Amino acid sequence: MTGFNSLCQTYAKTLGVSILLGLTLLMPIAAGSPTMEIATIYSLVFLEGNTLVGIAPVTPHKASTGVLVVLDEDSPVWLEKLAKCESGDRWDIRVWDTGSYSFGGLQFKLKTFWHYGVEYGILPKDLPLEEAENRIYEKETQEAIAKKMVADGLWYHWKKCGLLIGLNKI
Numbered sequence: 001m002t003g004f005n006s007l008c009q010t011y012a013k014t015l016g017v018s019i020l021l022g023l024t025l026l027m028p029i030a031a032g033s034p035t036m037e038i039a040t041i042y043s044l045v046f047l048e049g050n051t052l053v054g055i056a057p058v059t060p061h062k063a064s065t066g067v068l069v070v071l072d073e074d075s076p077v078w079l080e081k082l083a084k085c086e087s088g089d090r091w092d093i094r095v096w097d098t099g100s101y102s103f104g105g106l107q108f109k110l111k112t113f114w115h116y117g118v119e120y121g122i123l124p125k126d127l128p129l130e131e132a133e134n135r136i137y138e139k140e141t142q143e144a145i146a147k148k149m150v151a152d153g154l155w156y157h158w159k160k161c162g163l164l165i166g167l168n169k170i
Helices: 002-015 060-064 077-087 110-119 139-151 155-165
Strands: 019-028 035-048 051-058 094-097 100-103
Touching: 077 139, 077 155, 100 110, 110 139, 139 155
Parallel strands: none
Antiparallel strands: 019 035, 035 051, 094 100
């Protein structure tokens, strides 16, 4: 398990978040036969800043019910971790992903940014979708929209990174 724990630590430090990793063990049923999955080992890596503070084995049940980090929605820490995971904390980028572009530090899709920005009163109600692209790189605007979305339980818009940093537990 030492190698696996080292791998967990490396990935967690790279992302700068607490992270859940799984390792699936395969074993042949008989000599020369196909392999079958015999177990998946999960490890949760806890960080405080860039300092490793622990590695804990967890069962798949606990992992699926969210043993991940519990974050405070009012704290800027989860926003920083989300931006680091989504974009490497780069607020000026545009990435082609799943058939459309994602923008800025929190990697918003344009329609999502515009819809929730208008709905929450962060963007003007009469702002045309085409003009929302001029505002989508604004860090403060993205963060304000993200805070409202997460408070309303819409963390899943950030799928993988949302789970990695524990947005599902806010």
